[in-house]
Amino acid sequence: MASDQVRVTVGDGFFDAYLALPPSGSGPGLLLIQEIFGVNDHIRSVADRWAQEGFVVLAPDLFWRLKPNIELGYGGEEFEKALQYFEEFDEAKGIADLKEASTHLRDLKPCTGRIGAIGFCLGGKLTFRLSAHFNLNAAVSYYGVYIDQHLDEIDRIKCQIILHFAELDHFVSKESVDKIKSAVKPRPNFTVYTYPGVDHGFSCDARAAYNKDAAALAFQRSLDLFNKALRG
Numbered sequence: 001m002a003s004d005q006v007r008v009t010v011g012d013g014f015f016d017a018y019l020a021l022p023p024s025g026s027g028p029g030l031l032l033i034q035e036i037f038g039v040n041d042h043i044r045s046v047a048d049r050w051a052q053e054g055f056v057v058l059a060p061d062l063f064w065r066l067k068p069n070i071e072l073g074y075g076g077e078e079f080e081k082a083l084q085y086f087e088e089f090d091e092a093k094g095i096a097d098l099k100e101a102s103t104h105l106r107d108l109k110p111c112t113g114r115i116g117a118i119g120f121c122l123g124g125k126l127t128f129r130l131s132a133h134f135n136l137n138a139a140v141s142y143y144g145v146y147i148d149q150h151l152d153e154i155d156r157i158k159c160q161i162i163l164h165f166a167e168l169d170h171f172v173s174k175e176s177v178d179k180i181k182s183a184v185k186p187r188p189n190f191t192v193y194t195y196p197g198v199d200h201g202f203s204c205d206a207r208a209a210y211n212k213d214a215a216a217l218a219f220q221r222s223l224d225l226f227n228k229a230l231r232g
Helices: 041-052 076-088 091-107 122-133 147-156 174-184 212-230
Strands: 002-010 013-021 027-033 056-060 111-120 138-142 160-166 190-195
Touching (some): 013 091, 027 041, 027 212, 091 111, 091 122, 122 138, 122 160, 160 174
Parallel strands (some): 027 111, 111 138
Antiparallel strands (some): 002 013
């Protein structure tokens, strides 16, 4: 497996993105959308893992307009700094950047053409929203925050999409998840999973909330979707 840092040009500048290639050198594309902590060691490790499964993975730097290439940890002052970046983040510009990154990924020579997106926390919400604004072939959202505020975009989402939620999530309330479930229930392209007894961040092995069993189950469900939707 090979990895590199590439540059994506947009109308008002450029941003970097971590690129991980599969052992075969080519495969379907997967856009990996970061948490609020930047494209840090954990996100790069996630990219590498998906590349090992045969995907061309691109993880763009979302916060480049605030500070390029930030990498933060999950506790203390760094956690507070991440929350500050989250508050200052221009989501509309972020969606536009992700559309450009998706096009860049699809146009990469190693990418076989079909692409999906996967995101965590803020990235989970942006995965949901990107699905409504770009022609993705599949999408997976992990504990996406404030998705319930964008349910008016559901009609625009045509691809198969999985939403993973944590039962004990202190950032995504049960009421919010129930609202989402009710809104997507009649739509066969949506699948919602709730993982009992786990909290926000259960898939991240760098966080105290990490739960090995829930993470493994969510990963397998996500892999099954991407294999089916992106390798056709």
